[in-house]
Amino acid sequence: MLPLIKYPSDCGIFGVVRRGDGSNKVSGDLVVKAIETIKFRGAGLGSNFTLLNRECMGFRMGIFVKEGLMGNAVNIVESLTRDHGFNLMDVRARDKLGPIVDLETRVSIDNASINKVTEVINTINDLLWEGRAGKVYYWGKNINVFKGVGYPSDIASIxxxxxxxxxxxIAHTRFPRIHLATYPTGHTHFQ
Structure with missing residues (x-):
């Protein structure tokens, strides 16, 4: 008797880049349709979409935070950005999954050096991680990441x-091997 394999053993990944400055940008609709064709590879256990733009979209940072520690996490971000001369423009919850909140912060960093920005982000991440409050999962001026537990169409809709x-x-449908995907934070969860 052959063993029955219920799920595939790997993730599904799709990536696309526009041909050049004279060509049209790639639509999110196309990307959702493409990754949906291999959605079974993730079995509904996690998906993400990452977009990168040549043009600046404003500096932003994505942070997964435990809901009960959200005030503490926001205080850390506010104080460190202010102490380093950055202007925190906006903090908003983009999504909530169980006890985890997906925060997006927008920060004006003016002409700060990449080394200074990296130092501030690493300090924020270290403080969040030490208190098991959360973690920074993306940051930059040309990036945005949409991540969660579910099929790609679920995350795209949210x-x-x-x-x-x-x-x-870059679109990804995740097949977790280490732990069940009950949180959107990937293999390095902070429960």
Missing amino acids: HGVKKYNTSLW
């Missing part, structure tokens, strides 16, 4: 991925 047009997309 975050409105189809409305974006950009220079480069």
